[in-house]
Amino acid sequence: MRKLKISEKMRNLMAGYYMLGHSAEFRAWVTSGAPVEILYAMDVYPVYPENHGALIGAAKLGSHYSDFAERMGFSRDLCSYARCDIGCVFAGTSPIGGLPKPSFLFACNNICNTVVKWYEVLSRIFKVPLFVLDMPFIRKELKEYHLLYVEEQLYDFIRFVEKLTGNPLDDSKLRNVAMRSVEAVKLYGDCLKMARYKPSPMTCFDAFINMAPIVCLRGTEYAVNFYREMKEELEERVKNGVSAIDNERIRLLWDNIPIWYRLRWLSEFFESKNACLVADTYTNAWTGFGTIKSTDVISSLAEVYTVSYLNIGIDRMVEIIKGLIEFYEVDGVVMHSNRSCKPYSFGQYEIQKKLNVPSVIIEADMVDERAFSEAQIATRLEAFLENL
Amino acid sequence: MISAGIDIGSLTAKCVLLEDSRILAYSVQKVRPKLEETAEEVFQETLKIAGLKREEVFRVFSTGYGRSRVRFAEKAVTEITCHAVGAHFLIPTVRTVIDIGGQDSKVIAVENGRVLNFAMNDKCSAGTGRFLEVMAAALNLKVEKLGEIALKASKKITISSTCTVFAESEVISYISAGERVEEIVAGICDAIASRIAALASRVGVREDVVLTGGVAKNLGVKKALEEKLGVKIKVPEEPQIVGALGAAVLAMRG
Numbered sequence: 001m002r003k004l005k006i007s008e009k010m011r012n013l014m015a016g017y018y019m020l021g022h023s024a025e026f027r028a029w030v031t032s033g034a035p036v037e038i039l040y041a042m043d044v045y046p047v048y049p050e051n052h053g054a055l056i057g058a059a060k061l062g063s064h065y066s067d068f069a070e071r072m073g074f075s076r077d078l079c080s081y082a083r084c085d086i087g088c089v090f091a092g093t094s095p096i097g098g099l100p101k102p103s104f105l106f107a108c109n110n111i112c113n114t115v116v117k118w119y120e121v122l123s124r125i126f127k128v129p130l131f132v133l134d135m136p137f138i139r140k141e142l143k144e145y146h147l148l149y150v151e152e153q154l155y156d157f158i159r160f161v162e163k164l165t166g167n168p169l170d171d172s173k174l175r176n177v178a179m180r181s182v183e184a185v186k187l188y189g190d191c192l193k194m195a196r197y198k199p200s201p202m203t204c205f206d207a208f209i210n211m212a213p214i215v216c217l218r219g220t221e222y223a224v225n226f227y228r229e230m231k232e233e234l235e236e237r238v239k240n241g242v243s244a245i246d247n248e249r250i251r252l253l254w255d256n257i258p259i260w261y262r263l264r265w266l267s268e269f270f271e272s273k274n275a276c277l278v279a280d281t282y283t284n285a286w287t288g289f290g291t292i293k294s295t296d297v298i299s300s301l302a303e304v305y306t307v308s309y310l311n312i313g314i315d316r317m318v319e320i321i322k323g324l325i326e327f328y329e330v331d332g333v334v335m336h337s338n339r340s341c342k343p344y345s346f347g348q349y350e351i352q353k354k355l356n357v358p359s360v361i362i363e364a365d366m367v368d369e370r371a372f373s374e375a376q377i378a379t380r381l382e383a384f385l386e387n388l
Numbered sequence: 389m390i391s392a393g394i395d396i397g398s399l400t401a402k403c404v405l406l407e408d409s410r411i412l413a414y415s416v417q418k419v420r421p422k423l424e425e426t427a428e429e430v431f432q433e434t435l436k437i438a439g440l441k442r443e444e445v446f447r448v449f450s451t452g453y454g455r456s457r458v459r460f461a462e463k464a465v466t467e468i469t470c471h472a473v474g475a476h477f478l479i480p481t482v483r484t485v486i487d488i489g490g491q492d493s494k495v496i497a498v499e500n501g502r503v504l505n506f507a508m509n510d511k512c513s514a515g516t517g518r519f520l521e522v523m524a525a526a527l528n529l530k531v532e533k534l535g536e537i538a539l540k541a542s543k544k545i546t547i548s549s550t551c552t553v554f555a556e557s558e559v560i561s562y563i564s565a566g567e568r569v570e571e572i573v574a575g576i577c578d579a580i581a582s583r584i585a586a587l588a589s590r591v592g593v594r595e596d597v598v599l600t601g602g603v604a605k606n607l608g609v610k611k612a613l614e615e616k617l618g619v620k621i622k623v624p625e626e627p628q629i630v631g632a633l634g635a636a637v638l639a640m641r642g
Contacts (some may be wrong), residue, residue: 349590363510373511375453376492380508383468387503 001267002244004206006230013226014207021034021045021100026165031115032215033308034108034133035154035301037181037292041174042161046106047099048216053081057260057367059095066368079340080367082118089125104128104164108159110135110311111246112343131160135306139313142306150302171297178292178301181219185290187227188214192287194234195278198326199243200251201234204280205267206244208258214286247274250388253324254280255351256336256344257366269378272386279328281321285309302311310343316345318354327356332388333359334381339371349353360384392434392445393635394427394461397468397555399490399517400602401426403434405445406640409477413438414629423457431460443623446571449639451631452489465638467631468496468506474634475502475598478624483594484620486584486613487630488603490517495588507590513552515583517603522552523576526559527569537573538608545572573609581612588617597621600630 021027024045030036032050036200039046054147056065062080068087076083090092105128107119116132123130133153136146158169191210195202212229217223237243252270254277259266270277288308293300309320335353337345352359362380365371390412395402401419405412417433420426427450435442450458450468457583458464467487475485476498485496493515497504509515513522517531524531538544545567547555555576562572580603597619604627614621624630 358505371511376508376511379453379466379468379492381464383503383506386466386469 001203001205001271002242004202004210004230004233006226006233007206007209009226009229010210010212013222014216017222018096018217021047024100026103027100028104028106029102029119030106031108031111031119033111033305034106035305037219037301038154038158038161038169038298039106041177041363042158042165042167042169044103044165045091046216047102049085049099050081051212051215052094052096052099053084053367054212054258054260056084056088060261060264060369061095062261062365062367063370065091065094076368077339079112079114079341080365082114084367085118086121086125087254089122091195092207102126102128104161105130106134107131108135110305110308112310112341114342129160129164131157133157133307134373136309137311138307141305146306147299147302150306151299154298154302164228175294176296177219178297179294180221180224181251182290182292184214184218184223184227185287187224187231189287189290191227191230191234192279192283193286193327194231194238197238198251198329199245200276200278201237201242201244202278203244203267204254204283205258205263206279207280207283208263211283211286219287220285236259236320243275245271245276248331250274250275250385251328252277253321253328253330253333254282254336255321255348256338257282259336259364260366261369262364262372269381273382274341275385277334278330279324281309281324283357284320284324311322314347314350318351320365321351321355325355330357332357332384334384335359335361337361337363339363339365341366358384358388361386378386389446389640390440390444391636391639392431392448393457393470393637393639394448394450394630395452395467395629395632395635396427396450396458397452397467397489397631398492399453400628401430401454401555402628402629404632404636405434405438405440406633406636408640411633412440414626414632416628419454423454427454427460428487431462447639447642451635451636453516462494462639464536465635468494470631470634470638471600472498472634473501473623473637474630474632475600477633478630479596479598479622481596482598482622484588484591484597486588486597486599487601488515488517488580488599488609489601492516492602493584493587493603495584495591497591497594499562500543505591506618507587509583509587514550514555515587517578517601519552519555520551520576520603520606520609522556523573525558526556527563527568527572529573532605534573534576535606535608535610537570538577538606539611541568541570541574543571544578545571547575547579549615550579550583562579574612576607577606577612578607581616584613585616593617593619595619600627602628604628
């Protein structure tokens with residue numbers, strides 16, 4: 001796989017991000033699908049345990065840090081991001097020396113309900129307040145009362161932060177942050193869409209490796225500049241006919257959170273079979289946060305974050321996947337049944353039946369390498385590719 | 389033209405020599421830790437049976453868990469594709485292949501020898517040959533004997549656990565409670581059949597259904613599976629070599 005130059009920049013950017021967290025006056029630990037724009041607008045530094053979990057997974061230290069939580073009685077069936085996060089707190093360290101302690105916690109359950117209990121645990125450990133933003137699950141249609149329910153809570157949250165920090169929310173600042181967020185999301189979406197070219201200038205592994213800024217720095221100039229540069233590099237590749245892999249014969253879509261400790265193994269495996277995983281449902285989920293309106297920031301935030309990818313019914317998910325299959329012109333779908341992420345993995349067998357291209361399911365875990373059986377996975381993937 | 393297929397499974401290595409559409413010879417051996425040597429031995433043994441020299445074999449394909457360790461094979465193909473091709477070679481009307489091997493089981497939907505869809509067991513040994521081996525050891529029986537013992541039972545004891553380790557302690561407690569061995573064995577065959585039936589329902593069962601792999605020799609499992617699926621199951625004369633045969637057929641095609 002031809003590496004993108006931008007990945008080097010990403011490492012420096014994220015190192016800076018983690019370092020800055022230590023000097024911030026107010027810090028919130030926050031879930032990946034929470035409206036971070038409010039935090040940036042109120043000068044609260046967002047810290048992402050999920051991103052930290054991915055980093056631990058990529059460092060192949062998932063089981064090591066998970067053990068610290070398991071020894072305290074946390075079940076191995078619990079999400080490995082949660083186990084590693086809580087494990088690192090008990091261990092007092094992590095590959096980056098641990099996360100800076102939170103001033104408060106902000107959990108939004110539009111990605112799963114594990115985050116509620118996970119953050120309650122953190123709240124007890126750190127003895128800091130927790131705000132749960134409760135998102136109604138949108139099984140079919142989004143209704144006005146769904147939005148009112150969320151909007152009310154967003155105002156509650158603003159009052160909660162104002163009280164803790166003593167700083168009132170500045171509306172124009174929130175608007176600026178929101179518009180920077182929209183700009184970053186737009187550029188980020190443009191990057192991902194470059195994979196529609198044949199052969200593709202990027203793989204979903206590039207998307208995985210370079211997704212941290214859209215998760216953690218959405219709403220800042222850093223994310224805007226980063227994805228602008230990434231887009232330029234990809235455009236340059238397309239212009240010069242540079243592809244991510246040689247001999248792209250099969251184009252595939254990935255579903256679910258990456259298997260962080262096996263990114264290299266997987267990318268080499270697919271490359272050796274002339275197969276390119278051009279896109280994925282996971283990183284694509286962040287492209288949905290681009291419709292915040294400058295005229296009506298709070299209510300549009302409510303809408304954008306309520307209909308996030310893991311907070312909608314299966315039929316809508318199928319529509320989105322079918323859209324990706326068509327847009328990226330893929331020949332098949334590789335679905336990771338992720339032992340950790342129940343909302344993402346639940347329904348995959350149903351979704352599989354509704355797709356119009358072949359698909360294969362592999363069983364693993366995003367961070368816990370003990371759940372990965374190489375020979376079994378290789379056989380399934382090879383058999384799938386042999387018969388495409 | 390003569391081709392060879394070599395299937396290195398988790399417990400046994402198989403080799404089939406094929407001349408056009410005629411099986412010349414085959415052999416089955418226990419797998420030893422050095423897979424390269426096992427592959428060489430099973431190949432030599434089969435050549436000996438057929439009275440052939442190595443140079444007379446035009447092309448070799450490998451399959452099974454050790455497929456990439458057969459250095460002299462021109463190509464490695466997964467056991468899913470090979471079982472479909474092998475079963476179709478023997479029984480052209482096959483639409484569903486159920487393969488129960490030593491450490492995995494799979495159900496493959498087949499059409500004209502091509503794989504339409506497949507499902508495999510997850511990271512669990514219940515529903516594989518290993519399950520039967522563990523149970524045979526707990527009962528102090530030979531695994532090959534389980535099938536005929538099961539057929540003697542007039543009723544079967546329900547093994548409720550889906551996990552090999554828990555099922556083993558369940559079996560031990562039935563033994564100490566004085567339950568009849570054949571009824572326990574029939575229960576064991578039933579337990580493995582339930583797992584396979586669940587797997588099969590994911591792919592869909594269409595006749596003819598062909599059972600392959602070492603466990604296909606166990607008549608108790610075959611009978612239990614037929615009951616669960618509500619269909620007659622065909623078992624090739626030598627079900628263990630179907631994967632190797634498929635590899636040989638593919639090697640013949642090139």
